[in-house]
Amino acid sequence: MALPAHQPAAKGFPHGPVAFSLRKPQAADGAAIHRLIAACPPLDVNSLYCNLLQASHFADCCILAEGAGLVVGWISGYRLPVDPRTLFVWQVAVDPAVRGQGLGQRLLTALLARPGLGDITAIATTITPSNRASWALFQGFADSQGAPLRHDTHFDRERHLAGTQESEHLVTIGPLPTMRAAA
Numbered sequence: 001m002a003l004p005a006h007q008p009a010a011k012g013f014p015h016g017p018v019a020f021s022l023r024k025p026q027a028a029d030g031a032a033i034h035r036l037i038a039a040c041p042p043l044d045v046n047s048l049y050c051n052l053l054q055a056s057h058f059a060d061c062c063i064l065a066e067g068a069g070l071v072v073g074w075i076s077g078y079r080l081p082v083d084p085r086t087l088f089v090w091q092v093a094v095d096p097a098v099r100g101q102g103l104g105q106r107l108l109t110a111l112l113a114r115p116g117l118g119d120i121t122a123i124a125t126t127i128t129p130s131n132r133a134s135w136a137l138f139q140g141f142a143d144s145q146g147a148p149l150r151h152d153t154h155f156d157r158e159r160h161l162a163g164t165q166e167s168e169h170l171v172t173i174g175p176l177p178t179m180r181a182a183a
């Protein structure tokens with residue numbers, strides 16, 4: 001059965017400021033997360049099953065935002081298997097209708113402020129050179145933590161991505177302060 005299309009937040013949103021609530025996901029959120037990601041190019045749309053695993057097995061490293069009863073923000077992540085004190089941020093998605101209000105930054109800050117992630121000393125992610133919003137988001141987070149941001153080509157367009165998409169730069173932010181403010 002095909003999933004219903006993501007309902008853009010703008011359609012269901014009241015005018016004026018909307019309060020967002022941030023929380024850990026659960027499996028029941030998987031379909032809404034899947035639809036949000038599909039509405040947020042250039043993100044890869046992985047399978048719904050992948051989002052279900054993220055929202056259940058990896059819930060401690062993921063966070064979602066709700067506004068007016070809709071899932072409007074999402075970060076998936078996991079601890080790097082070879083370095084569990086580094087949190088790999090897989091995808092960040094904010095509904096187009098509520099971008100530019102600091103929600104992406106709030107999600108990232110709140111995720112890293114979780115007591116269960118207090119031992120995380122660095123975050124890593126990959127960003128394509130043209131994704132200005134993503135660079136600004138992670139640079140803003142690094143600045144807010146007073147932590148250096150380093151980057152280098154990681155997955156090369158020709159060597160790893162079969163010439164089909166832009167190279168992905170590996171971005172590392174750390175060392176992070178041990179006491180991190182909540183969003």
Ligand SMILES: CC(C)(COP(=O)(O)OP(=O)(O)OC[C@H]1O[C@@H](n2cnc3c(N)ncnc32)[C@H](O)[C@@H]1OP(=O)(O)O)[C@@H](O)C(=O)NCCC(=O)NCCS
Pocket residue numbers: 040041042043090091092093094095098099100101102103104105106131132133134136137140
């Ligand atoms: C990237 C994304 C998550 C940002 O969400 P957001 O809630 O709008 O981000 P914020 O409002 O917290 O803004 C964070 C920073 O990015 C900047 N920014 C936001 N959109 C921008 C854009 N289109 N171009 C340049 N800078 C941008 C903001 O000015 C802010 O910078 P500042 O801290 O210096 O003021 C959102 O644009 C998105 O979902 N994009 C599509 C999916 C994607 O590319 N995800 C990232 C890769 S995993």
